[in-house]
Amino acid sequence: MKSTATWIAALALVGSATWIGIAQSARLDDRALRGAWRSGQWVTYGNDLAERRFSPLDQITAANVNRLGLAWTYVAGTGGGNQEATPLVWNGTLYGITNWSIVFAVDARDGRERWRYDPQVDRAFATAGQNRGICCGVVNRGIALYGDSVIAPVIDGRLVALDAASGRRRWSTRILPEDSTGYSITMAPRIANGKAIIGVAGGEFTPHRGFFVAIDVGTGRELWRFYTVPGDPSKPFENPALAAAAKTWKGEWWKYGGGGSLWDGISYDPDTNLIYVGTGNGVPWPGILRGSEGYDNLYVSSILAVNADTGRLAWHYQAVPGDSWDIDTVQQLILADVTIAGRERKVLMQASKGGFLYVLDRVTGQFISATPFAPLNWASGHDPKTGRPVINSEAYYTTTQPAVISPAAGGAANWAAKAYSPNTAMMYVPVSGFSSRTYVAIPVDLVDGRSVQNNGTPRGNQVPPGTPPPVTPPYIGPSRDGRGGFLIAFDPATHTERWRVQGGGGAGGGVVATASNLLFQVVGDGRLRALKAEDGTVLWEVQTGQRGLGPPITYQVDGRQQISFMAGAGRTGGGGLLPMVYTFTLDARMPMPANP
Ligand code: CA
Numbered sequence: 142m143k144s145t146a147t148w149i150a151a152l153a154l155v156g157s158a159t160w161i162g163i164a165q166s167a168r169l170d171d172r173a174l175r176g177a178w179r180s181g182q183w184v185t186y187g188n189d190l191a192e193r194r195f196s197p198l199d200q201i202t203a204a205n206v207n208r209l210g211l212a213w214t215y216v217a218g219t220g221g222g223n224q225e226a227t228p229l230v231w232n233g234t235l236y237g238i239t240n241w242s243i244v245f246a247v248d249a250r251d252g253r254e255r256w257r258y259d260p261q262v263d264r265a266f267a268t269a270g271q272n273r274g275i276c277c278g279v280v281n282r283g284i285a286l287y288g289d290s291v292i293a294p295v296i297d298g299r300l301v302a303l304d305a306a307s308g309r310r311r312w313s314t315r316i317l318p319e320d321s322t323g324y325s326i327t328m329a330p331r332i333a334n335g336k337a338i339i340g341v342a343g344g345e346f347t348p349h350r351g352f353f354v355a356i357d358v359g360t361g362r363e364l365w366r367f368y369t370v371p372g373d374p375s376k377p378f379e380n381p382a383l384a385a386a387a388k389t390w391k392g393e394w395w396k397y398g399g400g401g402s403l404w405d406g407i408s409y410d411p412d413t414n415l416i417y418v419g420t421g422n423g424v425p426w427p428g429i430l431r432g433s434e435g436y437d438n439l440y441v442s443s444i445l446a447v448n449a450d451t452g453r454l455a456w457h458y459q460a461v462p463g464d465s466w467d468i469d470t471v472q473q474l475i476l477a478d479v480t481i482a483g484r485e486r487k488v489l490m491q492a493s494k495g496g497f498l499y500v501l502d503r504v505t506g507q508f509i510s511a512t513p514f515a516p517l518n519w520a521s522g523h524d525p526k527t528g529r530p531v532i533n534s535e536a537y538y539t540t541t542q543p544a545v546i547s548p549a550a551g552g553a554a555n556w557a558a559k560a561y562s563p564n565t566a567m568m569y570v571p572v573s574g575f576s577s578r579t580y581v582a583i584p585v586d587l588v589d590g591r592s593v594q595n596n597g598t599p600r601g602n603q604v605p606p607g608t609p610p611p612v613t614p615p616y617i618g619p620s621r622d623g624r625g626g627f628l629i630a631f632d633p634a635t636h637t638e639r640w641r642v643q644g645g646g647g648a649g650g651g652v653v654a655t656a657s658n659l660l661f662q663v664v665g666d667g668r669l670r671a672l673k674a675e676d677g678t679v680l681w682e683v684q685t686g687q688r689g690l691g692p693p694i695t696y697q698v699d700g701r702q703q704i705s706f707m708a709g710a711g712r713t714g715g716g717g718l719l720p721m722v723y724t725f726t727l728d729a730r731m732p733m734p735a736n737p
Pocket residue numbers: 344345421422467468469
């Protein structure tokens with residue numbers, strides 16, 4: 142850590158062609174976090190608070206991208222799941238997190254290790270019984286920087302602050318009680334006005350009641366907590382938004398938790414002081430088992446706008462009323478200013494697991510558009526005024542009537558990073574091709590308040606013998622012929638897809654956009670590639686031989702633009718290669734590592 146460097150002045154040419162000088166303090170305060178993306182570092186999860194994953198750097202261009210080569214690698218750990226984390230770069234140091242929530246800091250110039258921090262997660266956490274653990278791998282998606290601390294989530298339910306220079310622990314706060322079952326923390330914390338915001342995952346287990354918290358970054362103290370679904374109505378509701386939400390539930394939902402987990406999307410607009418949060422499916426999955434079929438079940442599968450200081454709800458948009466299909470609405474929430482029908486709109490954009498790309502007014506929550514980008518059949522469209530989806534009646538499966546629903550629970554878009562370029566005014570989304578799953582409701586038994594059996598649907602898509610044939614609601618969206626994954630370019634002003642190229646997918650890697658109109662995309666089959674942002678022409682690619690790849694970042698260190706990402710599920714993941722950070726820059730010539 143260059144702790145003696147109090148001020149580092151960085152200049153960057155931004156789109157408006159004005160030179161903006163960003164004085165980069167040795168401490169990252171709220172003001173620094175807001176402008177830091179212009180400095181060509183990468184100090185927040187989505188590169189800026191709007192989570193656009195757009196970099197002002199332009200050293201690597203269409204003309205020289207074929208000179209890219211591997212500069213260094215760093216073995217991040219021994220694996221145990223995908224590398225889903227976005228690294229951060231600040232003052233010449235690259236910070237990352239790998240399986241079992243192990244945090245590391247390396248020199249961004251050569252990958253030399255500065256420190257590692259292991260929170261000593263009990264390895265039984267992931268495996269001890271089906272309902273104590275995690276649904277989708279021992280993964281973490283990222284960390285945050287604030288002041289001179291690294292704020293790191295621990296998968297077993299802690300949030301810790303580490304000294305960014307030494308890795309020494311400053312505080313540790315339990316978000317989840319030590320004995321909680323079926324909950325985990327997989328998402329990256331985000332900073333909003335001096336607070337770390339983080340939510341809990343686990344919507345695939347019963348019971349589960351989702352929530353997110355604001356933690357004071359200086360002390361680790363919890364400032365407020367927002368439950369995403371109402372609790373037992375015989376007790377006082379935690380806030381007026383939950384009293385309102387309770388009117389959209391029936392039955393004894395609180396015994397099952399209700400759902401509404403968090404595991405990916407949060408963004409922050411300092412102008413409105415609103416945090417935007419996406420929530421997951423209802424729990425158990427079938428609404429009929431919550432006793433709530435036909436009810437909206439607020440705030441499952443919703444986008445919520447919450448005041449950063451008070452934790453009070455400003456507005457909500459429910460993308461999937463009563464979500465019974467694990468659609469989730471948790472994906473990346475990108476904020477941008479876009480001219481739509483001749484009017485400048487402050488919008489929020491999300492490509493969801495359910496296959497719609499939503500554009501909302503982020504100040505008011507007003508619905509602007511929802512465009513299908515993958516073949517889907519749970520809904521037939523949206524009311525253009527209210528934005529409410531028209532859910533197909535055949536989609537409501539029961540204990541005796543199965544339904545085939547697309548996309549499958551893996552989703553049309555998942556955690557793979559999306560990007561928005563203000564240069565091209567397009568959003569870039571890695572999407573999956575056609576997928577489907579047969580749903581049938583299986584009653585959930587609760588013993589001592591916990592499910593002993595299932596989450597209301599058959600595990601592994603195994604429909605019990607004797608189940609009647611399923612119904613398949615009619616499809617909308619692109620052709621079902623397209624298997625595998627794609628990268629698509631979406632124009633929010635006209636809500637149309639501008640181009641689509643093969644390669645991508647909802648779970649794995651992701652994309653970053655640069656000022657030189659390049660896209661760097663990490664594809665789940667092991668490739669890093671560069672494409673033209675205007676039309677998707679593939680200009681360059683390299684195969685790492687890895688699986689379980691995380692989102693790419695680009696940043697400048699010692700005057701060189703670099704691209705880094707994490708990859709490798711490790712020996713337990715079947716891929717063989719250990720998890721590594723890969724870093725590419727122009728004219729570097731390191732050979733691609735085999736199994737180290
Ligand atoms: Ca889910």
